[in-house]
Amino acid sequence: MKTVSLTIDGKKITARPGEKLLRVALENSIYIPNLCAIRDKPEPSASCRLCFVEIEGGEEPxxxxxxxxxxxxxxxxxxxxALALVRAGFELLMASHALDCAHCPANGNCELQKIARHLKASLKTKRLRLLLRELPIDDSNPLFTYDPNKCVLCGRCVWVCRQNIKSGVFGFAHRGFERVMTTFADExxxxxxxxxxxxxxxxxxxxALSFKEGKRPSTEDG
Amino acid sequence: MKVIKQTTAAAAFHEIKERAESHWRELWHDKPVIMVGTATCGRAAGAPDVLQAFRDEVKKRKLDCPVIEVGCMGHCYAEPIVIISKPGYPPICYGYVNPVIAERLVKEFILGDNPCPEFVIGALEANDLLPSFDDFPRAQHEQKIILKNCGHIDPTEIEHYIAGGGYNALAKTLGTKPEDIVEEVKRSGLRGRGGAGFPVGRKWQYCREAPGRTKYIICNADEGDPGAFMDRSILESDPHSVIEGMIIAGYAIGARYGYIYIRAEYPLAVERIQIALKQAKKLNLLGNHILGSSFNFDIILFHGSGAFVCGEATALAASIEGKPGTPRPKPPRMTAAGLFGKPTVVNNVKTLAFIPLIIRNGTEWFTGTGTKNSPGTAVFALAGKIVNTGLVEVPMGTTLRQIIFEVGSGIPKGKKFKAVQIGGPSGGCLPESALDLPVDFDSLQEVGAIMGSGGMVVLDEDDCMVEIARYFLEFTQRESCGKCTFCRLGTKQMLEVLNDFTMGKGAMEDIDSLERLAGEVKAGSLCGLGQTAPNPILTTLRYFRDEYEAHIELGKCPALMCQHLIAYYILPDKCERSCDACVGSCTVEAISPNKKRIKVIDQTQCVKCGTCLAACPPQYNAIVKLSPPSEVPAK
Structure with missing residues (x-):
């Protein structure tokens, strides 16, 4: 099969032509911050704006x-x-993230923490102001809880629900800062x-979406 | 351009044209005609009543005098506008017409011989009797190409458009190879009038050469910039020019269907386009086998539901597809994979209106106007603090000073010019020093603004630049689709900072961090909306940084606009003892006379509505605004 060879951070890599750079980097153990990327989704949503890189010959990240x-x-x-933009995007997200790692079920298994480590950035932003929305938490599902205040609007849940389950429980509503991942008519x-x-x-x-105490499937099985 | 042969299309069109021309001649034959401007601007000013008054009067007196509706000729400041054409006189344009004036015009001018010069704005042709538009200073600069028909033909009568040369270009096109049409548009150097100025011919070529049999042409009529109304006016006043442009574009790129994506908030434009589509179809200028040729083309009208972001091509396409109107990353470009994944051209209303004229008159004619890299004319909607509010069309390369001061007659009430906001929420505020800039796509980019689709809001000394930046940010934040991080959260962060500035809060270093964040949002956003949203901030910071500093350091709004930073004060030596106008006007009873009957404002009660200032009789002029509020002398 035809392949292309490229260099990422000095590392020589071969990949299939037409593959997305982010995917190739991740598969070759080169981490690039990302939240909205979904492996099987053909068109990138490109909404989290965290995977900025520089390509030789290009002016802008x-x-x-x-x-x-x-x-x-x-x-x-x-x-x-590129890193300046990634940091800025990350800071913007964190400035509107209800930060409470100690009590968060994702603590230790959180992409935001991972990105902060990667960027050597603090989870708390100093230069931006904290803009929280204090939206109500939905714990109506028997298995999991949805806390919109921790949601980064990456769209992974929306996609997986539509794609795999064809049920489309989730979607986005409202515009601008008010945009929220929610259900039809907020039911x-x-x-x-x-x-x-x-x-x-x-x-x-x-x-944002987390299993209720004792409801995580792996713990049930084990 | 090589014409293959005298086609059946040309023959079929010849017949249509003859009929239209005789219809047009008959309209004007030996009788007066009254034309009432009933575009949205005219209607808002009372044109329907004027129209009715003319009709009643003509009917009552049993006159052979058609009263027809026309669109907007651009002099929106003087609406309702009426043109009367009477044999023996040049066509005369009247402004600020009301039903009483209408009655008089019929009595004295249609029946008698008095053209009522007191209501005249100008004659449309040079003559010995009345001043004509050519005598106005603005005539030196104005050159109407795509606005030529606007206000002079009935937009609901296809014959009027055809009699003026309309659909000639389509007939010519159908006898030409599509590639040659694309080549012709490329040679003309026409650049997209939606804002970015992308070469139209090149876009068409990409789409034409893209693989696949199904292609689309979309007319972007989702005009949404505050203060912009160029596209609305063209759609309301000359809809066939846009439709003809679309059919030609469809032929050139190989499309079977075209969409007009129009704002639902433009009901009159929607109605007139609907009528126009029906008429074109009836004459076989649209539909199957257009003018007997093998070319089939139809236009579908799609109503946008009021999202500003849907003016962005990919969001617009998503919206037509029935998906949420949010942009997607490019590439793939629209010309490769656009609407329903098919190659698609999205052109602005004005761009398409140029097409028939270029095809009909040739590229040399077109490139004879404007600048080398931006040929043709630019249409601007003049709004804000300007005497002649309305639409203007000037050659590219005309300076801002000429547009504002000569075409627009400058700033009203003797106020001082401060800035001009060009290109809407994506554009920038340019100061006095930029006034001699010849306007075209490239020159505006250099000074931090963009051509945009043509909104031009003039600001005077009473406008606060921090507040202007805040206003536009509030707009973009509300209209951001919220999909990407930088636009959703970055615009909100910037808006919060600006809100504080207008209240005198913040520190000097906040200006620098605002500037930094603005740069990041520009570089990091997914689509054009976010990438240009910081422009109003960046340009006001570049040209009016001192105003930002005054707000923060001194708590002072130099333009006396920001509510939190001003106080109303009654000058004791100017206040007239016997006058109580302000006391009665105050909505919160904050004003009362002291022992000497001099009026005093209780600052703790005052809500700064400004009614007292308006109520104070001009001969006293005793009420002033002070900033910062601490300027108000203690008792």
């Missing part, structure tokens, strides 16, 4: 999730300009449309 790998491409994931998740498959919880990168 680009999002790795939207770029097809090409022969001879030289990528720097640690460029000054409780626990109402009859949800099949309790809890795949949405599995894909959630933060503690």
């Amino acid at each position: 680009v999002t790795a999730c939207t770029i097809d790998v090409t022969e001879g491409m030289v990528v720097n994931t640690r460029g000054e300009k 409780p998740i626990g109402a009859d449309r949800c099949l309790d498959c809890s795949q949405c919880v599995e894909v959630c990168p933060t503690g």
Whole structure:
């Protein structure tokens, strides 16, 4: 099969042409911060704006999730300009994230914590103001809880619910800062449309969708 | 352009044209005609009553005098506008017409011989009797190409458009190879009038050459910038020019269907486009086998539901597809995978209106106007603090000073010019020093603004630049779709900072961090909305940084606009003892006379509504605004 070879952070890599740069990097153990990327989704949503990298010959940083790998491409994931944008995006997210790691079920298994470590950034932003919305928590589902205040609007749950379950319990509503991941007409998740498959919880990168005490499938099995 | 042969299309069109021309001649034959401007601007000013008054009067007196509705000729400040054409006189344009004036015009001008010069704005042709539009300073700069028909034909009569040369270009197109049409548009150098100025011919070529049999042409009529109304006016006043442009575009790129994505908030434009589509179809200018050729094309009208972001091409396509109107990353470009995944061209209303004219008159004619890299004319909607509010069309390369001061007649009430906001929420505020800039796509980019689709809001000394930036940020924050991090959260963060500034809160270093964040939102956002949303902040910071500093350091709003930073004060030596106008006007009873009957405002009660200032009779002029509020002298 035809392949292309490229360089990411000095590491020589071969990949299938047409693959997205983010995917190639992650598969080769080069971490690039990302939240909205979904392995099987053909079109990237490119909404979290955290996977900025620099490509030799290009003036401005680009999002790795939207770029097809090409022969001879030289990528720097640690460029000054790119990292500045990633940090800014991360700070914006954290400034509107109800930060409470100690009591958060995702503590230790949270993408935001991982990104903070990667960027050597604090979880608390100093330069931006804290803008929280204090939305009500939905714990109507028997298996899991939805806390919109921890949601980063990555859309993974929306996609997995529509794609795998064809049920489409979740969707986005409202515009601008008011945008929220919710259900049709804001009905409780626990109402009859949800099949309790809890795949949405599995894909959630933060503690927004989390299993209730003792409801995590692995713990049940074990 | 090579014409293959005298086609059946040309023959079929010849017949249609003859009929239209005789219809048009008959309308004007030996009788007066009254034309009432009933576009949205005219209607808002009372045109329906004027129209009715003319009709009643003509009927009552049993006159052979058609009263027809026309669109907007751009002089929106003088609406309702009426043009009367009477044999023996040049066509005369009247402004600020009301039903009483209408009655008089019929009595004295239609029946008698008095053209009532007191109501005249100008004659449309040079003559010995009345001043004509050509004598106005603005005539030196204005050059109407796509606005030529606006206000002069009945937009609901396809014959009027055809009699003026309309659909000639379509007939010509159908006898030409599609590639040659694309080539012609490319050669003309026409750039997209939606804002970014992308070369139209190149876009068409990409789409034409893209693989696949199904292609679409979309007319973007989702005009949403505050203060912009160019597209609405064209759709209301000359809808066929846009439809003809679309059919030609469809032929050139190989599309079977076109969409007009129009704002539902433009009901009159929707209605007039609907009528126009029906008429075009009836004359076989749309539909199957157009003018007997093998070309089939139909146009579908799609109503946008009021999201500003849907003016962005990918969000617009998503919206037509029935999905949420949010943008997607590019590439793939629309010309590769657009509407329903098919190659698609999205062109602005004005862009499409240029097309028939370029095809009809040739590229040399078109490139004869404007600048080298931005040929043709630019249409601007003049709004804000300007005498002649309305639509103007000037060659690219005209300076801002000429547009504002000569075409627009400058700032009302003798106030001082401060800035001009170009390009809507994506554009920037340019100061006095930029006034001599020749306006085209590239020059505006250099100074931090964009051409945008043509909104031009003029600001005077009473406008606070921090508040202007805040206003536009509030708009973009509300209209952001919220999909991407930078636009959703970045605009909100910036808005919060600006809200504080207008209240005198914040520290000087907040200005720098605002500037930094603005740069990040510009670089990090997914689509054009977020990438340009910081422009109002960046340009006001660039040109009016001192105003930001005054707000923060001194708690002072130099323009006396920001409510929190001003106080109303009655000057004791100017206040007239016997006058109580302000006391009666105050909505919260905060004003009372002291022992000497001089009026005093209780600052703790005052809600700063400004009614007292308006109520104080001009001969006293005793009420002033002070900033910061601590300027108010203690008793």
